[in-house]
Amino acid sequence: KQEVTQIPAALSVPEGENLVLNCSFTDSAIYNLxxxxxxxxxxxxxxxxxxSSQREQTSGRLNASLDKSxxxxxxxxxxxxxGDSATYLCAWISSNxxxxxxxxxxxxxxxx
Amino acid sequence: xxxVSQHPSRVICKSGTSVKIECRSLDFQATxxxxxxxxxxxxxxxxxxxxxxxxxxxxxGVEKDKFLINxxxxxxxxxxxxxxHPEDSSFYICSAPPTSGSSYEQYFGPGTRLTVT
Numbered sequence: 067k068q069e070v071t072q073i074p075a076a077l078s079v080p081e082g083e084n085l086v087l088n089c090s091f092t093d094s095a096i097y098n099l100x101x102x103x104x105x106x107x108x109x110x111x112x113x114x115x116x117x118s119s120q121r122e123q124t125s126g127r128l129n130a131s132l133d134k135s136x137x138x139x140x141x142x143x144x145x146x147x148x149g150d151s152a153t154y155l156c157a158w159i160s161s162n163x164x165x166x167x168x169x170x171x172x173x174x175x176x177x178x
Numbered sequence: 179x180x181x182v183s184q185h186p187s188r189v190i191c192k193s194g195t196s197v198k199i200e201c202r203s204l205d206f207q208a209t210x211x212x213x214x215x216x217x218x219x220x221x222x223x224x225x226x227x228x229x230x231x232x233x234x235x236x237x238x239g240v241e242k243d244k245f246l247i248n249x250x251x252x253x254x255x256x257x258x259x260x261x262x263h264p265e266d267s268s269f270y271i272c273s274a275p276p277t278s279g280s281s282y283e284q285y286f287g288p289g290t291r292l293t294v295t
Contacts, residue, residue: 100284109271109288110222155221159284164210164275166284168221 068093070158072169079146080177087141087172089156098159099139100166101130103152110155113141118161146176180206182274184287191262191294199257199290201272207252208274212284213245216269228255228272262294 073088089099101113114123114130116139122131129142139156153173157166181204191197201211209230214222226247227235234247244266246258255274259266271289 098283102286107291110286112283112286115283157284163227164284165212165224165227166214166222166273167224168214170221 068158068160068167070156070167070169072154072156072172074172075170076173076175078175078177081146081148083146083176084142084144085146085174087143087154087156087174089139089141089169091137091139091158091167093158095160095162097161099130099132100157100159101128101139101141102155102157104155104171105152113154143174146174148176148178151175180204180274180276180285182272182285182287184270184272184290186290187288188291189293191292193263193294194261196258196260197262197292199259199270199272199292201255201257201274201287203253203274203276203285206274206276206285208255208276209252211249211255211272211274213247213255213257214271214273216271216289222271225257259292262292264294267292267294 069092071090098117100115102110116123116132127144132139153171155171157168183202185200211228213225215225216222224237225240228247228249230249236242249255269289269291273284273286
Protein backbone atom coordinates (compact mmCIF):
# COMPACT_ATOMS: atom_id res chain seq x y z
CA LYS A 67 0.00 0.00 0.00
CA GLN A 68 1.37 3.36 -0.99
CA GLU A 69 2.26 5.69 1.86
CA VAL A 70 3.26 9.30 1.42
CA THR A 71 5.08 11.08 4.23
CA GLN A 72 5.81 14.76 4.52
CA ILE A 73 8.41 16.28 6.79
CA PRO A 74 8.24 18.56 8.66
CA ALA A 75 4.60 18.69 9.70
CA ALA A 76 4.92 22.37 10.50
CA LEU A 77 7.47 25.04 9.80
CA SER A 78 7.81 28.66 10.89
CA VAL A 79 10.41 30.87 9.27
CA PRO A 80 11.15 34.58 9.02
CA GLU A 81 10.42 36.32 5.77
CA GLY A 82 13.15 36.01 3.16
CA GLU A 83 14.42 32.60 4.09
CA ASN A 84 14.84 29.83 1.58
CA LEU A 85 13.23 26.59 2.68
CA VAL A 86 12.78 22.98 1.69
CA LEU A 87 9.76 20.77 2.18
CA ASN A 88 10.20 17.03 1.95
CA CYS A 89 7.98 14.28 0.62
CA SER A 90 8.73 10.57 0.53
CA PHE A 91 6.76 7.59 -0.74
CA THR A 92 7.02 3.83 -0.47
CA ASP A 93 5.74 2.51 -3.80
CA SER A 94 8.14 2.99 -6.70
CA ALA A 95 5.64 1.97 -9.38
CA ILE A 96 5.31 4.25 -12.38
CA TYR A 97 3.85 7.50 -11.17
CA ASN A 98 3.76 11.26 -11.34
CA LEU A 99 4.10 13.61 -8.40
CA UNK A 100 2.19 16.81 -7.81
CA UNK A 101 2.61 19.55 -5.24
CA UNK A 102 -0.36 21.58 -4.03
CA UNK A 103 -1.02 24.52 -1.80
CA UNK A 104 -4.07 24.73 0.43
CA UNK A 105 -5.11 27.85 2.29
CA UNK A 106 -7.24 27.41 5.45
CA UNK A 107 -10.78 26.36 4.62
CA UNK A 108 -10.09 26.43 0.90
CA UNK A 109 -9.55 23.98 -1.91
CA UNK A 110 -6.30 22.97 -3.56
CA UNK A 111 -4.10 25.04 -5.82
CA UNK A 112 -1.79 23.04 -8.05
CA UNK A 113 1.79 24.24 -7.88
CA UNK A 114 3.95 21.84 -9.83
CA UNK A 115 3.56 18.49 -11.55
CA UNK A 116 6.58 16.26 -12.10
CA UNK A 117 6.02 13.47 -14.55
CA SER A 118 7.78 10.18 -14.11
CA SER A 119 10.30 10.94 -16.82
CA GLN A 120 11.24 14.29 -15.29
CA ARG A 121 13.56 15.22 -12.44
CA GLU A 122 12.37 18.69 -11.59
CA GLN A 123 9.98 21.48 -12.39
CA THR A 124 10.24 25.19 -11.68
CA SER A 125 7.67 27.93 -11.40
CA GLY A 126 8.78 31.33 -10.18
CA ARG A 127 10.25 30.97 -6.71
CA LEU A 128 9.23 27.32 -6.50
CA ASN A 129 11.32 24.36 -7.57
CA ALA A 130 10.26 20.75 -7.14
CA SER A 131 12.62 17.86 -7.64
CA LEU A 132 12.06 14.15 -7.85
CA ASP A 133 14.51 11.38 -6.97
CA LYS A 134 12.92 8.14 -8.05
CA SER A 135 15.73 5.96 -6.74
CA UNK A 136 15.15 7.11 -3.17
CA UNK A 137 11.42 7.73 -3.47
CA UNK A 138 11.68 11.37 -2.50
CA UNK A 139 10.58 14.75 -3.71
CA UNK A 140 11.45 18.16 -2.38
CA UNK A 141 9.76 21.51 -2.81
CA UNK A 142 12.14 24.42 -2.59
CA UNK A 143 10.74 27.87 -1.89
CA UNK A 144 13.12 30.74 -2.44
CA UNK A 145 12.93 34.06 -0.64
CA UNK A 146 9.82 33.16 1.32
CA UNK A 147 7.07 35.74 1.80
CA UNK A 148 4.20 35.99 4.30
CA GLY A 149 1.84 35.23 1.42
CA ASP A 150 3.45 31.81 1.13
CA SER A 151 1.91 30.83 4.46
CA ALA A 152 -0.32 27.82 3.78
CA THR A 153 -0.35 24.05 3.94
CA TYR A 154 1.65 22.34 1.23
CA LEU A 155 0.61 18.89 0.11
CA CYS A 156 2.44 16.45 -2.07
CA ALA A 157 0.54 13.75 -3.90
CA TRP A 158 1.73 10.58 -5.59
CA ILE A 159 -0.26 9.90 -8.74
CA SER A 160 -0.58 6.41 -10.17
CA SER A 161 0.10 6.51 -13.88
CA ASN A 162 -2.21 3.54 -14.31
CA UNK A 163 -5.30 4.76 -12.47
CA UNK A 164 -4.79 8.48 -11.95
CA UNK A 165 -5.46 8.06 -8.23
CA UNK A 166 -3.75 10.47 -5.87
CA UNK A 167 -2.34 9.48 -2.51
CA UNK A 168 -1.67 12.56 -0.41
CA UNK A 169 0.84 13.22 2.29
CA UNK A 170 -0.27 14.77 5.55
CA UNK A 171 1.01 18.15 4.51
CA UNK A 172 3.46 20.71 5.83
CA UNK A 173 1.93 23.81 7.37
CA UNK A 174 4.16 26.76 6.66
CA UNK A 175 4.11 30.09 8.44
CA UNK A 176 6.28 32.89 7.12
CA UNK A 177 6.60 35.71 9.63
CA UNK A 178 7.02 39.28 8.42
CA UNK B 179 -5.90 25.67 -17.02
CA UNK B 180 -8.89 23.38 -16.83
CA UNK B 181 -11.72 24.29 -14.48
CA VAL B 182 -13.68 22.03 -12.17
CA SER B 183 -16.64 23.39 -10.27
CA GLN B 184 -18.52 22.04 -7.28
CA HIS B 185 -21.97 22.84 -6.02
CA PRO B 186 -22.87 23.69 -3.38
CA SER B 187 -19.79 25.21 -1.79
CA ARG B 188 -21.29 24.90 1.66
CA VAL B 189 -24.26 22.97 3.01
CA ILE B 190 -25.76 22.45 6.43
CA CYS B 191 -28.24 19.65 6.86
CA LYS B 192 -30.00 17.82 9.63
CA SER B 193 -29.02 14.35 10.72
CA GLY B 194 -30.83 11.69 8.72
CA THR B 195 -31.25 13.70 5.55
CA SER B 196 -29.45 13.19 2.25
CA VAL B 197 -27.22 15.69 0.52
CA LYS B 198 -26.15 15.76 -3.12
CA ILE B 199 -22.88 17.35 -4.20
CA GLU B 200 -22.16 18.04 -7.87
CA CYS B 201 -18.78 18.07 -9.56
CA ARG B 202 -18.53 19.48 -13.08
CA SER B 203 -15.67 19.78 -15.52
CA LEU B 204 -16.40 23.05 -17.27
CA ASP B 205 -14.09 23.08 -20.26
CA PHE B 206 -12.98 19.50 -20.72
CA GLN B 207 -14.35 15.99 -20.69
CA ALA B 208 -13.53 13.61 -17.89
CA THR B 209 -14.33 9.92 -18.12
CA UNK B 210 -12.98 9.55 -14.62
CA UNK B 211 -13.44 11.75 -11.59
CA UNK B 212 -12.26 11.23 -8.05
CA UNK B 213 -13.92 12.08 -4.76
CA UNK B 214 -11.88 12.95 -1.68
CA UNK B 215 -12.77 13.75 1.90
CA UNK B 216 -10.80 15.93 4.27
CA UNK B 217 -11.43 16.09 8.00
CA UNK B 218 -10.20 19.12 9.96
CA UNK B 219 -6.43 19.36 10.15
CA UNK B 220 -6.03 16.15 8.17
CA UNK B 221 -5.00 15.40 4.64
CA UNK B 222 -7.23 14.37 1.77
CA UNK B 223 -8.33 10.76 1.61
CA UNK B 224 -9.53 9.20 -1.61
CA UNK B 225 -13.09 7.90 -1.23
CA UNK B 226 -13.93 6.59 -4.66
CA UNK B 227 -13.27 6.67 -8.36
CA UNK B 228 -16.23 7.77 -10.45
CA UNK B 229 -16.37 6.25 -13.93
CA UNK B 230 -18.63 7.64 -16.64
CA UNK B 231 -21.26 5.12 -17.60
CA UNK B 232 -20.29 2.50 -15.05
CA UNK B 233 -20.23 1.85 -11.35
CA UNK B 234 -17.93 3.74 -9.07
CA UNK B 235 -14.99 2.04 -7.41
CA UNK B 236 -14.80 2.63 -3.67
CA UNK B 237 -11.73 2.63 -1.49
CA UNK B 238 -11.51 0.23 1.40
CA GLY B 239 -13.56 1.35 4.35
CA VAL B 240 -15.89 3.63 2.36
CA GLU B 241 -19.53 2.55 2.45
CA LYS B 242 -20.87 2.48 -1.08
CA ASP B 243 -24.49 2.48 0.08
CA LYS B 244 -23.91 5.59 2.12
CA PHE B 245 -21.93 7.54 -0.46
CA LEU B 246 -23.75 7.13 -3.75
CA ILE B 247 -21.83 8.21 -6.82
CA ASN B 248 -23.33 8.78 -10.25
CA UNK B 249 -21.23 9.78 -13.25
CA UNK B 250 -23.98 10.35 -15.79
CA UNK B 251 -22.04 12.33 -18.37
CA UNK B 252 -18.50 13.21 -19.36
CA UNK B 253 -18.72 16.46 -17.43
CA UNK B 254 -20.75 15.65 -14.33
CA UNK B 255 -20.33 13.41 -11.32
CA UNK B 256 -22.52 13.55 -8.24
CA UNK B 257 -21.89 12.36 -4.70
CA UNK B 258 -24.92 11.80 -2.51
CA UNK B 259 -24.39 11.41 1.21
CA UNK B 260 -27.38 9.38 2.34
CA UNK B 261 -28.79 9.49 5.86
CA UNK B 262 -26.09 11.91 6.89
CA HIS B 263 -24.78 11.91 10.43
CA PRO B 264 -22.60 14.43 12.29
CA GLU B 265 -19.53 12.25 11.70
CA ASP B 266 -20.03 12.78 7.96
CA SER B 267 -19.31 16.46 8.44
CA SER B 268 -16.24 17.09 6.34
CA PHE B 269 -14.78 18.88 3.35
CA TYR B 270 -15.53 16.97 0.15
CA ILE B 271 -13.41 17.67 -2.93
CA CYS B 272 -13.59 16.23 -6.40
CA SER B 273 -10.88 16.08 -9.04
CA ALA B 274 -10.64 15.14 -12.66
CA PRO B 275 -7.85 14.48 -15.12
CA PRO B 276 -8.72 15.50 -18.68
CA THR B 277 -9.61 12.52 -20.85
CA SER B 278 -7.19 13.69 -23.48
CA GLY B 279 -3.55 14.07 -22.63
CA SER B 280 -1.29 11.78 -20.66
CA SER B 281 0.08 13.94 -17.89
CA TYR B 282 -2.52 12.82 -15.33
CA GLU B 283 -2.37 16.29 -13.88
CA GLN B 284 -5.39 16.56 -11.65
CA TYR B 285 -7.71 19.53 -11.61
CA PHE B 286 -9.55 20.00 -8.37
CA GLY B 287 -12.88 21.54 -7.56
CA PRO B 288 -13.07 24.20 -4.84
CA GLY B 289 -14.62 21.77 -2.38
CA THR B 290 -17.92 21.44 -0.52
CA ARG B 291 -18.07 21.88 3.20
CA LEU B 292 -20.76 19.67 4.70
CA THR B 293 -21.99 20.23 8.23
CA VAL B 294 -24.49 17.77 9.64
CA THR B 295 -26.31 18.95 12.76
